[in-house]
Every structure is written in structure tokens, then in C-alpha cells.
Amino acid sequence: MLRLYDSRFSGNAWKIRILLSQIQRPFERVTLDLDAGQTKTDSFLELNRFSRIPVLQLSDGRTIVESAAILLYLADGTEFLYDDSYLRSQVMGWLFFEQGDLQKSLALARVYHIKGIADEMSQQIERLHANGYMGLEKLERWLCRHEWLVDDRYTVADLAVSAYVSLAHEGSYRMERFPSINRWLDRVRAQPGWLGIFERSPYQYG
Ligand SMILES: N[C@@H](CCC(=O)N[C@@H](CS)C(=O)NCC(=O)O)C(=O)O
Structure with a gap:
């Protein structure tokens, strides 16, 4: 197993x-x-x-x-993954984007809050937010015009990118700024399983 x-x-x-x-x-x-x-x-x-x-x-x-x-x-x-090599490359593009542009900035701000050290880490959180918001704005721009990240269905790209984005509020990100992301997160959460x-x-x- x-x-x-x-x-x-x-x-x-x-x-x-x-x-x-x-x-x-x-x-x-x-x-x-x-x-x-x-x-x-x-x-x-x-x-x-x-x-x-x-x-x-x-x-x-x-x-x-x-x-x-x-x-x-x-x-x-x-x-959850396309066979077509072009579409697979698009999925991978989002996976790399998540790791490079979002993951650390969203995750670390959340960790500081969970550990109860957000006040003493406020300058670091400010820097993380500056980076994280840039990534979130890029994602919002895409989702204004697309239902899913790649082509016409939910894939591991949506799964991977949505995880920390859906937890970003725990790191004091103001997610009400991103209406298209919020609608997409609802679609992701509604997926079977x-x-x-x-x-x-x-x-x-x-
Ligand atoms: N790029 C890695 C990041 C993994 C990662 O940051 N793991 C954290 C928990 S979310 C961890 O194991 N931290 C423990 C440590 O670094 O000692 C991935 O996507 O798997």
C-alpha cells in the first residue's frame, strides 16, 4: 500500500x-x-x-x-491530468508558479499566525504579503477569464494552486480583494472527493 x-x-x-x-x-x-x-x-x-x-x-x-x-x-x-503533452505542460506551468510565486509567501505568513508569533514577525509578514499579493493578482487576472486553470476541466493544477490559496486568510491575506479566486475556490471545493x-x-x- x-x-x-x-x-x-x-x-x-x-x-x-x-x-x-x-x-x-x-x-x-x-x-x-x-x-x-x-x-x-x-x-x-x-x-x-x-x-x-x-x-x-x-x-x-x-x-x-x-x-x-x-x-x-x-x-x-x-x-486529473491531460494525456496531451501541450496541456500537461500547461498543468506543470501552474505547479511551478504555485511553488515559485505563491507557496512560501502564503504558507509562512500562515505558520507565523498559527504559532502565535505574528506580532513579532510583522515585518517579515509584510514582505511575504508584498510577494504573495503579486502572485494572487496574477491568478485573479487569469480566473477573471477562465473557469479552470488549464483548458476546460479541474486538474491537479487547480488542486495544487488552490490549497494554500484557500488557507491564505489564516496568514491575514485580505481575500475579499479576489472575487474570481473565491468563486474558483468554491468550484474546487465542490469537486467529488x-x-x-x-x-x-x-x-x-x-
Ligand atoms: N516544495 C515542497 C515544500 C514542502 C514543505 O515546505 N514542507 C514543510 C511542511 S509544509 C516541511 O516539511 N517543513 C519541515 C522542515 O522544513 O523542517 C513541496 O511542495 O513538497
Whole structure:
């Protein structure tokens, strides 16, 4: 069976649990405590050279790291990824955009709030917001004219980009500025098999 190493609050691992639910793949969930340094041990480094979650371990023991790579692996041959190489390249473009232009700026601001250190980190949050808003404005511009990120249906591009965007308010982003993003998030959440971040997948063991 597949094994997913993740943590309770990670948006990157949440993306994988949503897709596993949508493709109805059973998996064992191993939830790590990041604050206790469980991604920094020698045995974890054997699983992920970058010492981060999520990590997907296949039944033969091999691992896949980086949420975008895991999503592409799991979505291959399903309705959530196109076969056509041009359309696949468009999906990948959004996955790279999410990692480069959005993920850190949205995730770190959220982490500072969750850890209760937002006041002391206010200057860092301001810088993160400056970057994050630039990415969100680009996304809003696209979604003003398109229902989905690539072509005419929901794919792992929508899944990957929506995860941290839907959590951005927890990092004090003013999301009412982005009406097209909000309508798209409603469409994403309405997809069969979609799960909230603290919701348990019916396909989850452990
Ligand atoms: N680019 C990576 C980012 C993964 C990431 O940032 N993981 C965080 C949790 S969301 C983590 O494991 N942090 C622990 C650490 O860096 O020690 C991905 O998309 O998988």
C-alpha cells in the first residue's frame, strides 16, 4: 500500500490527501511532528534528501518527494491530468508558479499566525504579503477569464494552486480583494472527493 508521510497542518501534504481521495487510492498516513524535528533525523533523510514532508512511499519502498512531483505521479492516467503533452505542460506551468510565486509567501505568513508569533514577525509578514499579493493578482487576472486553470476541466493544477490559496486568510491575506479566486475556490471545493484539511479520507489507514 502507498504510505504518505505528512503533518497535521501542512498544506503541501493536504494536496496529496485530496488527490488520493479523488482517485480513491488507499494509503497509510504517517503524521510527523515537525516541531519535534522528526523530518531532521537520519532515517527520515533516507526517505527525503530535502528533509521535508510530504513524502510518498511506494509499496516497493521507493519514495517520491516534492508535492508537485507526487501529484503528477498519482494523477498520471487519471482524469486529473491531460494525456496531451501541450496541456500537461500547461498543468506543470501552474505547479511551478504555485511553488515559485505563491507557496512560501502564503504558507509562512500562515505558520507565523498559527504559532502565535505574528506580532513579532510583522515585518517579515509584510514582505511575504508584498510577494504573495503579486502572485494572487496574477491568478485573479487569469480566473477573471477562465473557469479552470488549464483548458476546460479541474486538474491537479487547480488542486495544487488552490490549497494554500484557500488557507491564505489564516496568514491575514485580505481575500475579499479576489472575487474570481473565491468563486474558483468554491468550484474546487465542490469537486467529488475533495476534503477539508482536517477531514479524514475514507481511503486512509493509520
Ligand atoms: N516544495 C515542497 C515544500 C514542502 C514543505 O515546505 N514542507 C514543510 C511542511 S509544509 C516541511 O516539511 N517543513 C519541515 C522542515 O522544513 O523542517 C513541496 O511542495 O513538497
